[in-house]
Amino acid sequence: MIYKSVTEILEAIKKKQISATEITKEYLKRIKASGDLNCFITLTEDSALNRAKEIDKDISKNNLKPLSGLPIAQKDIFCTKGIKTSCGSKMLDNFISPYDATVVDKLNEAGTIMLGKTNMDEFAMGSSNETSFYGAVKNPWDYEYVPGGSSGGSASAVAARISPCSTGTDTGGSIRQPASLCGICGLKPTYGRVSRFGMIAFASSLDQAGLFTTDALDAAVLLKEISGHDPKDSTSSTVEVPNYHDYCINSDKKNFTVGIPEEFVNDLNDDVKNSFYESVKILENIGCKIKKINLKHTGLGVSAYQVVAPAECSSNLSRFDGVRYGHRSKKSESLESLYRESRSEGFGKEVKRRILVGTYALSAGYYDAYYLKAQKVRNLIAQDFSQAFEKVDLILGPTTPDKAFKIGEKMNDPIAMYLSDVYTVSTNLAGLPAMSIPMGFKEGMPLGLQIIGNHFDEKDILKLSYLYQKETDWHEQVPGA
Amino acid sequence: MWETVIGLEIHVQLATDSKLFSSSSTNFGSEQNTQASIIDLAMPGVLPVLNKKAVNMAIMFGLAVDAKIADKSIFARKNYFYPDLPKGYQISQYELPVVYDGELEINLDGKSKTIGITRAHLEEDAGKSIHDLFDGESAIDLNRAGTPLIEIVSEPDMRSAREAVTYLKKIHSIVKSLGISDGNMEEGSFRCDANVSLRKPGEDFGIRAEIKNINSFRFVEHAINYEVGRQQDILESGGAVNQETRLYDPKKDETRPMRSKEEANDYRYFPDPDLLPVEITKKQISEIKKSLPELPDAKKERFILEYGLKNDDAEILSSSLDLSEYFEKASINVSSKFQLLANFILSEVVGLSNKHSLDISKSPVTPDEIAKLVTYVSDEKISIKQAKEVLNESWQNKTNVDKIIKSKNIEQISNIDLLSDEAKKILEKHPKEVQDYKNGKDKLMGFFVGQVMKETQGKANPKALNEILHKLLKGE
Amino acid sequence: MDTIDSHHLGKIMDKNTIKKLTYLSKLSIPESDIDELSKNLDNILKLIGEIDAAPTDGMLPMAHPLDFTQPLRDDVCRKNINRDANQHDSSKTKDGYYTVPKILD
Structure with a gap:
């Protein structure tokens, strides 16, 4: 019984062809058989089975919710009440959250069953999942390769079909880049579309929760359930949440004007370029109009991002001081040593680097030159996009400059690691929604196509992805099959 | 030959039910950490949501001191580590505070003077560290963490400790009159830091010392006077004042440098990305304006006009909400001898309340009883001396005035x-x-x-x- | 102060700068890691220094990706605090207080 997609699972449960308990057991079995991938930090087997039982009871009473019985994996950045929430860090290795994140709340409310908490780069800082305290996650297409990051565990799990879907977070590409490297769909919604409450903050003005699925329709179904204003998150939007799934299926829109920024395609290697332009051809055949555009300042995206994100992170991570929760060093004879030793033992190298860079960028004498300047560059980049969206409906490019790299390859070269986000960071700076969908392979490793939409236009991103996936079968390729 | 230059930073706890960014209670004196929610504790992943009433209260204060109200106000993070600061940053305001450019007129020795108010911004209070509870450890109670404050920053316009105290008292009476704070100094609802420096008249400002957390009007005067003397000694012996933070020790009546607080900190203020700009509309301001209660200056004028009080007495009575309320309650039952009533309250009742360190609002002798005594005096039923005796006894034994007069048989013979x-x-x-x-x-x-x-x-x-x-x- | 050109010339993240930053951020870096760290940080500064040349005259800094204003919460008190759950890590508390090594004022 290989259920390929979320929509198929929901349909089967609805028709009582399978019970929530059966499907949950099936995925738990698959997870256990794939331990080498290292996708999960915590497996919540008992609570998943208990919950499946309850849901089966509900279903027998015809009390069906939109996602009743759907197993899901949660990135370990989302707080889950009574369950360890580590954020991939030694700092929170012993942290049991006293509350549920809004995303977790909403998914529970919709009837999903949490299989466990997925591995990730420490505090979501990384593009390879190698900075996790719990070890690197492997790419199911080839265990020698990284799955991308920071949401590597969530991406790898869906790619390996050991979870039908999962949550992720995207601050500079942390959903789209691993989706691309693992050959699945990864959707980062508009900033403010999904509540950040209970999602451990990395860079508050860039972080956004999103999803991994195998196809666009699945993402559409899930997005509706996690979106909407949350009174607990001042930055969450009150813009109405449409029925993305019905829009994908029913709207007859197909002649999108799609912009291709020169800046995203000029430096591509031949394999990525070929895959990309084949995809463009498919879209033209569907009826899309292709337009060359420019996003002049996106070249500065990584630089601006590497100021803004560390600056915010340096402040956001100050709460991890060993006083109220989290790692407390045994070498705490004074308050100063409690702070310094706890934080130095609890944080890994990359996290410390970013805290130091962020502290520098905010410190007296450098604030204007770094932080303020970066926020101005951010505005330039946002303006590029808003001007582009006056001419086009959607923007298209590759998600990453290349296929996945090998584990260990970029670990000692932070700059090379940062540059793997070159096509993804700008949309975070501008707060735009974007999705990566599979568009082919290079030497057996997947490549991703990035579709960027205007603010709150997730529905058209999903619609175009849906149309593309009707014409292609990249998203149906399964590793090891 | 030295001119004293003083600026005050006053922290006023706002009388909201819930905290500035969370919905936990602001009550004083609950069991430790039972009023610290996941937000106040800075649990991973939590976010702040701003309390509307706190913003409105800050606007009220701004209107009361003729200040400008920002149409767009921004919250910023002030970053530093301390165990009573769970997030490792305080949410405060840096650029674009809610209130700026205000002023307040004070009266001292028959002369009036205007003190500039640079700004008043919203920020959250910290928790409390208790150092004498456990051996070798400090105990942290975060119940107070997140309580809303406005910090009122004055221009360095005051030239003596008495001016500073007069200004401080007036701010105190304004926030109490507005009902935006209980002004309780003992519980820390109203706290003051003083920046003190000396200069030769006409020269640039000298180097200042900041005296932290002075928690009574009397201590403010003492602390400033001590500090002025200390700086004068330094300057006159050819030395230089250190720019530093000092603590006032009321027991020794002296200030001393704080021992460990932050060697050259750098607070790295930046706009809090969890909070958006606060928009304050003209409509909102005009609605708040309409609902403003009477302020001390207006009350003073009214006391002069309505009750025919002497200027100085009207000034003192109106400067305290408790006092003016006491007076006005009593005045209802006094037909015309308002000046006599004012004299009696200001000398006798205030005297007793000072002697017993009891707020006049908590006086065991009610305004009604005072009204009776004053009426008897004005009707020549009893002498003023007798009235004082009756008041004293009534205060001590909590018996009513008529009973005492009767039992002592002290009614005056005027027949x-x-x-x-x-x-x-x-x-x-x-x-x-x-x-x-x-x-x-x-x-x-x-x-x-x-x-x-x-x-x-x-x-x-x-x-x-x-x-x-x-x-x-x-x-x- | 407004330009970062000069930073490209030499090593910025020297020992003293790192010392100051670790003081502010309450980290401690072992002596043996400082060289590697300082090299990496210098490279990062070079990368982020590229924004220096961006034509941002007249641009406002963008603190938020969306042009929203702050929603305000009514002053309503909710009593839903579970101190035991909040203090699940009992090694850090005593009698409901959090404890730290004695602080000297």
Whole structure:
């Protein structure tokens, strides 16, 4: 019984062809058989089975919710009440959250069953999942390769079909880049579309929760359930949440004007370029109009991002001081040593680097030159996009400059690691929604196509992805099959 | 030859039910950490949501000191580590505070002076560290963490400790009159830091020391005076004042440098990305303006016009909400002798409340009772001296005024016939003294009064008695 | 102060700068890691220094990706605090207080 997609699972449960308990057991079995991938930090087997039982009871009473019985994996950045929430860090290795994140709340409310908490780069800082305290996650297409990051565990799990879907977070590409490297769909919604409450903050003005699925329709179904204003998150939007799934299926829109920024395609290697332009051809055949555009300042995206994100992170991570929760060093004879030793033992190298860079960028004498300047560059980049969206409906490019790299390859070269986000960071700076969908392979490793939409236009991103996936079968390729 | 320059930073806890960014209670004195929610504790993943009432209260204050109200206001993070600061940053305001460019007129020794108010911004309070509870450890209670404050920053416009205290008291009475704070200094609802420096008149400002957390009006005056003396000694011996933070120790009546607080900190302020710009509309401001209660200055004018009080008395009564409320409650039952009422309250009731360190609002003698006493005095039923005695007893035993007067039988004899009879009797008894008086020995009037008082156990109305004796002695 | 050109010339993240930053951020870096760290940080500064040349005259800094204003919460008090759950890590508390090594004022 290989259920390929979320929509198929929901349909089967609805028709009582399978019970929530059966499907949950099936995925738990698959997870256990794939331990080498290292996708999960915590497996919540008992609570998943208990919950499946309850849901089966509900279903027998015809009390069906939109996602009743759907197993899901949660990135370990989302707080889950009574369950360890580590954020991939030694700092929170012993942290049991006293509350549920809004995303977790909403998914529970919709009837999903949490299989466990997925591995990730420490505090979501990384593009390879190698900075996790719990070890690197492997790419199911080839265990020698990284799955991308920071949401590597969530991406790898869906790619390996050991979870039908999962949550992720995207601050500079942390959903789209691993989706691309693992050959699945990864959707980062508009900033403010999904509540950040209970999602451990990395860079508050860039972080956004999103999803991994195998196809666009699945993402559409899930997005509706996690979106909407949350009174607990001042930055969450009150813009109405449409029925993305019905829009994908029913709207007859197909002649999108799609912009291709020169800046995203000029430096591509031949394999990525070929895959990309084949995809463009498919879209033209569907009826899309292709337009060359420019996003002049996106070249500065990584630089601006590497100021803004560390600056915010340096402040956001100050709460991890060993006083109220989290790692407390045994070498705490004074308050100063409690702070310094706890934080130095609890944080890994990359996290410390970013805290130091962020502290520098905010410190007296450098604030204007770094932080303020970066926020101005951010505005330039946002303006590029808003001007582009006056001419086009959607923007298209590759998600990453290349296929996945090998584990260990970029670990000692932070700059090379940062540059793997070159096509993804700008949309975070501008707060735009974007999705990566599979568009082919290079030497057996997947490549991703990035579709960027205007603010709150997730529905058209999903619609175009849906149309593309009707014409292609990249998203149906399964590793090891 | 030295001019003192003082600026004050006043922290006022706002009287909201819930905290600035969370919905936990702001009550004082609950069991440790039972009012610290996941947000106040800075659990991973939590976010702040701003309390509307706190913003409105800050606007109220701004309007009360003729300040500008920002149409767009921004919250910023002030980054530093301390165990009573769970997030490792305080959410405060840096650029674009809610209130800026205000001013306040103070009156001292019959002269008025305007003190500039640079800004008043919203921020969250920290928790409390308790150092004497456990051996070798400090205990942290985060119940107070997140309580809303406005920090009111003055211009360095004050030139003496007394000016500073006058300004501080006026701010205190404004925030209490507005109902935006309980102003309780003992519980820390109203705290003050003073920036003090000296300069030669006409020269640039000198280097200042900041004296932290002074928690009574009296201590503010003492702390500043001590600090002025200290700096003067340094400067006159050719030294230089350190720019530093100092603590006032009320027991020793001195300031001393804080030992460990942050070696050259850098707070790295930046706009809090979890909070968006706060928009304050003209409509919102005008609605708040309409609902503003009467402020001390307006009240003073009204007291002069409505009650005919002397300027100084109106000033003192209106400067404290408790005092003015006490006065106005009593005035309802006093037909016209408002100045007498004011005198009685300001000298006697305030005297007792100071002596017993009790807020006048908590006085055991109610305004109604005071009104009775003052009415009896003005009706010459009792003397002012008797009224004071009755007040004292009533304060101590919490018995009502009428009962005391009755039980002590101290009602004044003002009946003219009765007094005349007594006076005649005395004059008849002392013919020699009467003769001496008529021969010019005026002093003997005191003797006659004393004798009548003796006969009446002191209950004779002295004014009436005097008149009667004069008449009798002249007439005969 | 407004330009970061000069930073490209030499090593910025020297020992003293790192010392100051670790003081502010309450980290401690072992002596043996400082060289590698300082090299990496210098490279990062070079990368982010590229924004220096961006034509941002007249641009406002963008603190938020969306042009929203702050929603305000009514002043309503909710009593849903579970101190035991909040203090699940009992090694850090005593009698409901959090404890730290004695602080000297």
